[in-house]
Amino acid sequence: xxxxxxxxxxxxxxxxxxxxxxxxxxxxxxxxxxxxxxxxxxxxxxxxxxxxxxxxxxxxxxxxxxxxxxxxxxxxxxxxxxxxxxxxxxxxxxxxxxxxxxxxxxxxxxxxxxxxxxxxxxxxxxxxxxxxxxxxxxxxxxxxxxxxxxxxxxxxxxxxxxxxxxxxxxxxxxxxxxxxxxxxxxxxxxxxxxxxxxxxxxxxxxxxxxxxxxxxxxxxxxxxxxxxxxxxxxxxxxxxxxxxxxxxxxxxxxxxxxxxxxxxxxxxxxxxxxxxxxxxxxxxxxxxxxxxxxxxxxxxxxxxxxx
Numbered sequence: 001x002x003x004x005x006x007x008x009x010x011x012x013x014x015x016x017x018x019x020x021x022x023x024x025x026x027x028x029x030x031x032x033x034x035x036x037x038x039x040x041x042x043x044x045x046x047x048x049x050x051x052x053x054x055x056x057x058x059x060x061x062x063x064x065x066x067x068x069x070x071x072x073x074x075x076x077x078x079x080x081x082x083x084x085x086x087x088x089x090x091x092x093x094x095x096x097x098x099x100x101x102x103x104x105x106x107x108x109x110x111x112x113x114x115x116x117x118x119x120x121x122x123x124x125x126x127x128x129x130x131x132x133x134x135x136x137x138x139x140x141x142x143x144x145x146x147x148x149x150x151x152x153x154x155x156x157x158x159x160x161x162x163x164x165x166x167x168x169x170x171x172x173x174x175x176x177x178x179x180x181x182x183x184x185x186x187x188x189x190x191x192x193x194x195x196x197x198x199x200x201x202x203x204x205x206x207x208x209x210x211x212x213x214x215x216x217x218x219x220x221x222x223x224x225x226x227x228x229x230x231x232x233x234x235x236x237x238x239x240x241x242x243x244x245x246x247x248x249x250x251x252x253x254x255x256x257x258x259x260x261x262x263x264x265x266x267x268x269x270x271x272x273x274x275x276x277x278x279x280x281x282x283x284x285x286x287x288x289x290x291x292x293x294x295x296x297x298x299x300x301x302x303x304x305x306x307x
Contacts (some may be wrong), residue, residue, distance in 0.1 A: 001039065001042060002045075002306050003041075003072070003075060004035070004090055005038070005039045006036060006068060006072045007025070007072070008025060008027075008032055008035045008036060008037060008039075009039055009047060009064075009068075010065070010068075010069055010072055010186065011025055011050065012036060013026055013057060013061065013065050013069075013122065014034070016056065016057070017055060018032055018033060018036075018050075018055065020242075024066070024190060027102060027288040028104060030213070036048065036306075041304075042061075043064070045056070045058070045060040046058050046061070046233070047061035047064060048060075048061055050057070062173070067299075069277070070189045072265070073137070075140050077103070085095060089122045091119060091122050091280055092122075092123060093120060093122050093123070093142045093143070093144075093278075093280060093281055093284060094123055094125060094126070094140070094141050094142050095111075095122060095123070095124050095125070095142065095143045095144070095145060096125050096126070096127055096135055096136065096141040096143070096144040096145070096146075096244050097124060097125075097126060097132070097142065097144070097145045097146070098127070098128065098129055098132065098143055098147065098148070098196075098226055098227055099126045099128060099143075099226045099227060099228035099229075099246055100126075100129065100227040100228035100248055100251070101147065101227050101230055101244065101246045101247060101248065102246055102247070102248045103124070103145045103162075103268075103294075104268070104294035105161065106291050107145070107255075107288065107291070109307075110230075110287065110288070110291060111124075114284075116274070120280055125141065126228075127226075127257065128194060128198070128225040128226040128229075129146065129148045129151075129179070129198035129225055129226060130146045130198040130225055131225075132144045132146060132151075133148075133151055133154065133198070133255065136157065136271060136272075136273065137273070138258040139155060139273075142272065142276070142278070142281045143270060143271065143272050143281065143284070143285070144161065144266070144270070144271040144272075145251070145268065145269070145270055145271075146269060146271060147165060147200055147244040147246055147266070147267070147268050147269075148196075149265055149266070149267070150197075150198060151198075151269070151271055152267075152269055152271070154271075154276075155164050155274075156273060156274060157271045157273060157274060158271070158272055158273075158274050159269045159270060159271045159272075159288060160266070160269065160270050160285070160288070160292070161268075161269050161292070161293075161296045162268045162269060162270055162288075162292065162293070162294045163267070163268050163292075164244050164262075164264075164267055164292050165244045165245050165263040165267070165268050166245050166247070166259065166260070166261060166263075166266060166267060166292075167242050167243065167246075167260045167261040167262075167263075167266065168231070168242070168243055168244070168245050168257045168258060168260055168302060169183070169185065169240060169241070169242055169243060169244050169257070169258040169259075169260040170185070170231060170234045170240065170241040170242075170247075170256070170257055171188070171234065171240050171255065171256050171257050172234055172235065172237050172242045172256075173254050173255065173256055174237065174254075175237070175240075178256045179256060180303075181303060182258070182303065183258050183303070184215070184296075185211075185215040185217065185219055185240075185260070186215055186216060188240055189215075189217045189218075189219055189220075189221070189238050190220055191218050191239050192238060192239030192240070193211075193219045193221050193222070193239060193240050193241070193242065194219060194221075194223075194224055194229075194230045194233050194234070194238075194240070194241040194242070195207070195208075195221055195222070195224070195230075195241075195242045196223070196224055196225065196226060196229075196230060196242075197223045197225075197226060198225055201270065208221055211242070214261060220239075222239070223248075227243050227244065227247050229250060230242075231243065232242050232249065233257070234252075234255055235254060237256070242260060244266070244268070244272060245257075245302070246268050251304075256303060257302045257303065258302070258303045259302055259303070267307075270285070270288060271291055272285060279286055281284075
């Protein structure tokens with residue numbers, strides 16, 4: 001059994017689609033089918049139940065996935081880090097954050113100071129909420145900064161709260177009701193509202209019910225997976241967005257932001273794997289703890305909500 005065979009198996013198990021997996025892996029579908037067949041022959045059992053209409057993991061396949069995927073991630077990460085270390089004088093710690101959001105200024109300042117000295121470099125990558133969690137689980141990221149409350153409930157991760165935040169209502173400046181000293185969702189209930197719930201899967205009903213209770217009206221809600229997607233739709237005039245105040249508001253000169261919601265569960269958090277062993281990653285977590293809370297003062301004016 002090779003690492004390539006495990007990689008191919010994991011990609012098919014993730015997508016349950018040989019065609020999509022082959023595209024991701026840059027191999028032909030026929031070759032991918034052969035690789036999986038050879039792995040099944042080596043293991044002595046079928047991994048997938050497949051016909052022209054569906055592709056499903058067998059019970060043996062589910063068991064093999066559960067037992068092998070963490071080992072695959074760790075082994076793949078070890079190999080990639082070894083390759084990187086051979087070609088690069090720096091150790092890299094990669095931190096993920098949702099598209100269009102910002103970490104606190106204190107955290108950015110800490111990373112900036114640390115990048116000036118020593119043999120470790122701290123880099124930041126953007127992704128959607130659900131992709132961030134996948135990348136962290138797959139050892140493609142070392143840490144994740146996120147406002148996604150659902151991520152804190154994942155048993156594979158430890159987390160600490162960086163700072164509280166509030167939800168803002170974003171509306172294009174050309175909207176007929178924009179620019180008023182105060183504005184509420186009830187004033188805009190004929191508009192489409194965009195909210196972020198990762199992949200639309202993680203407890204959307206609870207969040208939607210919270211929004212209905214707070215606004216007192218049944219808003220027309222559409223679920224997306226990143227703040228960047230929300231803001232793009234506001235910029236095109238498609239509707240109104242409910243976004244965290246961690247959004248990079250200075251980037252959006254054509255948008256008004258109104259206060260919408262403060263809640264004790266609204267936290268920008270730092271996540272890392274519970275099985276994380278790299279001392280440089282765990283050391284950074286300990287340093288960050290000494291800087292808490294990481295409040296951020298935004299220069300962008302935020303208007304009121306209540307009339």
